[in-house]
Amino acid sequence: MALNLATLKTRSLTAAIFVVVMLGGLLWSHWSFFILFTIIHFGCWKEYQQLIGKIDPDYLGITPFHKYGVRIAGWCIMLYFTNNAFNIGDFSLHAIGWWLGLICVFMLPIIELLFAGNIRLKNIWLSALGLLYISLSWGLMMDLRCFGMIKKGASTYVDFFGYALPCILIFSIWINDTMAYIVGSLIGKTPFSSISPKKTWEGTIGGAVLCVGVMALWGYLSEFLRVIDWMAIAAIAAIAGTAGDLLESKLKRMANVKDSGTLMPGHGGFLDRFDSLLIATPFVWLYVMIFMK
Known part of the structure; x- marks a missing residue:
């Protein structure tokens, strides 16, 4: 019984912290929303690659460039779907995502060819599935966040119930x-x-x-x-x-x-x-x- 109570206490405490962090990220501002889902994106990718590695040990042989490069490429999808509603000065995350994503698309295959001892097409497909499963979903979540942001001028948005x-x-x-x-x-x-x-x-x-x-x-x-x-x-x-x-x-x-x-x-x-x-x-x-x- 003591163990059950201790477990319940731990679960309740972590659940309460989780809800507070989620609500803070969701409701504080569009930037807190972006930071929250950036953290979630990379956390999901880390666990996805660990799971796939356990399912197919060949995936553990991917190079560090592949392992981390695909995570960054996925993050670029998130940046792209910010739709110019997230600006830092004269820079928009949308544009950064577009250009950084293009660099990843061209550089990752070249680096993989140069440094990978044995390129397995299966590993590339498994990473591509991760982009669809994780990165595209969080990119579309960013697009939903932008749905309630009203455009004012060429590059200015007012956050109107975007959350x-x-x-x-x-x-x-x-x-x-x-x-x-x-x-x-x-x-x-x-x-x-x-x-x-x-x-x-x-x-x-x-x-x-x-x-x-x-x-x-x-x-x-x-x-x-x-x-x-x-x-x-x-x-x-x-x-x-x-x-x-x-x-x-x-x-x-x-x-x-x-x-x-x-x-x-x-x-x-x-x-x-x-x-x-x-x-x-x-x-x-x-x-x-x-x-x-």
């Missing part, structure tokens, strides 16, 4: 996860997937329904955006987020590890915390681009 769409998405995932856990604990009996034995159909469906209901009420009370948009984002977050959780669970099972990292004692690493968001973000972005532009 709204990312927060609706992230809060939807938090609510879905919480409700799915509660419903699953109370009435869950039917296993949802062998990949994640603790998930049940009752919990998954109950979590999604309650998530959409809570976000619909929140949207109705806030009178910000259409209620249907709140509901759609919540539904996408619940469905795609569950798929993201299962995907990361599959990767961990293939790597034969319990957690992707040790970021939060009792809660796992970056990929454990943001697996749902990684998959949900591109689908929410598509919804916003198609139905909210």
Whole structure:
């Protein structure tokens, strides 16, 4: 019992710190948002490469230029999607991402050819998948952040509820996860997937329904955006987020590890915390681009 209480205390403390850091990064300013997701981006990449290395030991043989160069190339995708809304003097992160990304595209293959003893096409594809899985998702998250920034002049933006769409998405995932856990604990009996034995159909469906209901009420009370948009984002977050959780669970099972990292004692690493968001973000972005532009 003492061990359980100690574990619960550790999990509660780290969860509270996590929420405070996340809310601070999300709500303080667009720059805190960028810094937050830059840290998350590199943290996810580190754990992704560790997992892939455990799944396929050949990937451990990539050169340092490949290992760190692909992380920087991925970060350039994030910079590119800031859309000139993030400026430092006369420099925009969008332009920096574009030019630095071009340099990476040309230099990484050349350096790999010069220094790698044995180039494996499989390793290149595994890194490319990481760019799609991690970097593109966080790039699209930056684009969602820019959605609420109103352009004033050629290169000046005013931050007008830019945090709204990312927060609706992230809060939807938090609510879905919480409700799915509660419903699953109370009435869950039917296993949802062998990949994640603790998930049940009752919990998954109950979590999604309650998530959409809570976000619909929140949207109705806030009178910000259409209620249907709140509901759609919540539904996408619940469905795609569950798929993201299962995907990361599959990767961990293939790597034969319990957690992707040790970021939060009792809660796992970056990929454990943001697996749902990684998959949900591109689908929410598509919804916003198609139905909210």
